[in-house]
Amino acid sequence: MDLLILSIVFIVYFLLVGYVGYLAWKKTKSSEDFMLAGRKTHPYIMALSYGATFISTAAIVGFGGVSGQFGLGLLWLVFLNIFVGIFLAFIVLGKRTRRMGQNLESLTFPEFLSRRFQSKFIQYFSGLIIFLGMPIYASVVLIGAARFMETSLFINFHLSLIILSLVVSAYVIFGGIKGVMYTEAVQGTIMFVGMIFLLVFTYWILGGIESSHMALTNLAPHFPASAQALGGTGWTTFPTLGSDIWWYLVSTIIVGVGIGVLAQPQLIVRFMTVKSDKELNRAVLMGGLFIFVIVGTSYIVGALSNLYFFDTLGKVGVDVVGGNIDKIIPTFISSALPEWFVYIFLLTLLAAAMSTLSSQYLAQGTSLGRDIYQTLKKKKDVGSVKLTRIGILIAVVLAFILSLILPISVVAQGTALFYGICAAAFLSVYVCALFWKRATREGAIAGIVSGTVVSLFWLLFMFKKTAIGLGVCKFLTGQAILVTTMPWPAVDALLIAVPISLIFTVIVSLLTKPMAEEHIDKCYNGIGSTSNNLIKTNENINKDH
C-alpha cells in the first residue's frame, strides 16, 4: 500500500466533507434548521444518515471479527437490525414520532418526551442521561477512529485524536444537523459502494454463494478449540443452547443491539427531520438496503474469511490474527482484495466512525444547550443555536479528554453501557408516548427513572462483562459481580430494565389522573383515529372507581 496515495485519498475526502459541511452551514439559519434541518430533509439523505449513524466502525470491524470467530449465527443480528431497526422503527415509530413531534413543535428527543408529558423534569433528566452517558460512547468511537488513523496513515495517536476532533467538530458546530446529515450521506455512500464490492468480490473468489457456504460447513473440524469450549459448534451452525456463547449471541447482541437501537435519541430525532410520511416510506427502502449491504457484508465476509485463510495459510481467522478478532476483517482485506480496494475500505472505516461521532456530538450539544441549560434557566428559544454550539464544543472536549484518560477495559464497555441505559430509560416511555393515550406525566417519570436506576445497577453490579470491565462492583463490594449463578451474569441489562420500566410506566399511569383531553388531542392530531374513544373509555374507568 502506498502511503502517499492513501494520504491523498484521505485529504480529498476531508475536503469533500468540509465542502459539504460548508454548504450545510450556508443553509442553516434558524434553530429548527440547526436541530431538525428545517424538517425538509431528502429521504436519501435521511436514510443514509440514519444508517451511517447507526453503524459505526465497531459494527463493521468488531462484529465482523466476532462472526469470523463464531460464525454466521450472527446474521440474526442483521435481520433484527433491518426488520426492527429500520422497518418497524421507520413505519411504526417513525411516522408517529414525526407527526407528534411536529404537533408539539419539539426540536430534540428529550423535548419531544417533555412536551408529550408536559414535564420539564423529563426534558432535563433525559438531557442529562444523554449528555452524561454519551461521552464514553463517543470516546469509544473516537479512539477507534484515531487508532485506525495511527495504523493506516502512521499518524501519531494523539495527533489523530486532535485532527478528528477538529474536523468533525467544525462541521457539527457550524452546520448543525444539516452538517451532520449531509456529510453522513456522503460517508454513507462511500460505505455502501465499498461494502457492496467487498461482498460480491468475496463470494466470487470463494466460488459463489452456495459452494462457499458448503466449504465453510466442511471446515467445521477446524473450528477453534477456544470457541468450542464456550459452546460454539461451527461457522454455519448455531452455538449449543444455553452455553456462554449462546447467551452472548442471543442476549447481548441480538436483543441488546437489535432492539436497543429503537431508543437511541440521535436516531429518533432523524424522524423529525423529514416533511411527510412519503419521505419515510422512501427512506425505508434505502435504509433497509444500506444496513443489509453494510452489516450483512461484514458478518458474511467475517465468517467466510476463514475459508480464504485456511486455503492460503492453512489456519483459520482467529489463529491468523493471534486471537485479536478485531483484525480478522482488516487482515482479510489487505491480503485477499486488490490494493485499490484497501484505500476504499480504509476510507469506509473512517467514514463510518466520523458519521457516528458527529451525531453523538450533536445529540450531546442539543441536550446540554437546549434540554438542560435552557430548560433549567426557563429561557425561551432565544440563543438556542448558540447554546447548542457551546454544548457541542464541550462534548468534543469531553470525548477528547476521556479518550486520553480512560482505561481500555472501561472503553470496551462504552457502547453497551450507553445502549443499555438509553433503551432502559427511554424505550417503554417512548413507545407509550406514541401509542398509549392514557400514559401520564407521573407514569413517564416513573418509567424513565426506574429504567435508568435498574439498568445502571445491572450494568455495574450484575452483568459480567460491564461489571468486571468498569470495576465499580469490585471496588464497593470486593466481589467482581453480585450474583454468579448462570444465567444472570450473562443476561443483558436491557432484558431486565426495559420490562421494569414498562411496569412502572403502566402502573403509575393507571394510578394517576389522565392527561387533559385537549392536550392528548393536540399530540395525536393527524395520527390514527381521534382520541375521543380512548379518553371516553378512561372516563368510564375512572367513574367506575
Place this chain on the structure above:
Amino acid sequence: MILGIPDPWVLSGFLLTILATLLCVIYGIINWNKGDEDENYLE
C-alpha cells in the same frame, strides 16, 4: 442442505436477513408516492 448451511437456525437467519431487506424495498416501492396527502397545511 439449502445454500450450503446445515443448521436451520443459521439458515433462517440468512434467509430472514434477505427477506427483511426485500420487505423494505417492496414497501418503499409500493408507497413511493404515498404519505404526503395531508401535509399541505404546513406550507
